[in-house]
Amino acid sequence: MARRRLTDRQQERIESIQKRRRQQAERQTIETVADRETQEGRVLTRHGKNLAVMSQDGVLHHCLTRQNIGEPVCGDRVVWQPTEPGQGVVTAILDRVSLLSRPTFNSTEKPLAANITQLVVVIAPEPNPSQYLLDQYLVAAELLRIRALIAVNKSDLLDSRGLAELDQGFGHYPAIGYPLLQISARFERGLAPLIRELRGQTTILVGQSGVGKSSLVNALLPNIDILVGQLSATSGLGTHTTSATTLYRLPQGGELIDSPGVRSFRLTRLDKAGLARGFKEFLPFVGRCRFSNCGHNHEPGCALIAAREQGLVHPARFANFLHMAQQLRGDRG
Ligand SMILES: Nc1nc2c(ncn2[C@@H]2O[C@H](COP(=O)(O)OP(=O)(O)O)[C@@H](O)[C@H]2O)c(=O)[nH]1
């Protein structure tokens, strides 16, 4: 027993010495470049402390981060300094237009991707699409203040009955401001309008498992294997797996962030008023109820109920709002 414990302690000591040496080496690289000229770059992906940063001339660099500047994530625009060929140190994170986080077990949020400007919610006739899940994604987009559109994949499976069902369930979204594009990733059909919408944007794909997100990424990025290979080859990133959130530049313009982590993200802490802001067609009616603390359930003088009755708010959207509000209350209780 005594010998065993000693061995463990020795092991710990060795590890701590190694760790200190590693940290020292990192500090030295970081400090000796203080006089090098800085440049801007884009974080394409991260593997622990290792970043793949693309310089403005399109070359990949393996970078570490100077301490106390925060945690750069995929999509960040950063200031960095070269150290040796292909390597550098990130010295600052530039202002983010948006930050997508995912909740963790200890109720903190882990930043996943920065500077996303657009969410594409992928639905398909199979698996059966859920309006509720779609509305959750759309609320998330509104709260992040980013654009959102809906891509109906597997349109090759839609017969006239399927088309009628699609229109019945989802035909009201374009009027709210969410374009509905019919595509087929498998047969590469209908992609041109989507590709146009992706230009000039940094887009992330979300949606239920099985709707065809991976197929769509592959259709939009025919050279993805080469890109992943280049990222893996970027020194220090090790074997880059597709499980890491990664930014790809689309050949026709725009950027696509592929992140398994957000494919099923849910809304976190939020109150009812915040939730109402996530339903953007509600805006003209919010704050116009007779009672300032109106629950929009059956109160007299409720402006939202009136809007629904006048056909200004779709009943399904209103029902989903009330149901989501109930879930929020449930979380708190
Ligand atoms: N019929 C049809 N099937 C598709 C299409 N796109 C993807 N699929 C199939 O749907 C299944 C799930 O696709 P996948 O890309 O893995 O979905 P993900 O879970 O959202 O990434 C696979 O069997 C695909 O071949 C499409 O446009 N049409």
Ligand SMILES: [Mg+2]
């Ligand atoms: Mg997939």
Ligand SMILES: [Zn+2]
């Ligand atoms: Zn009300």
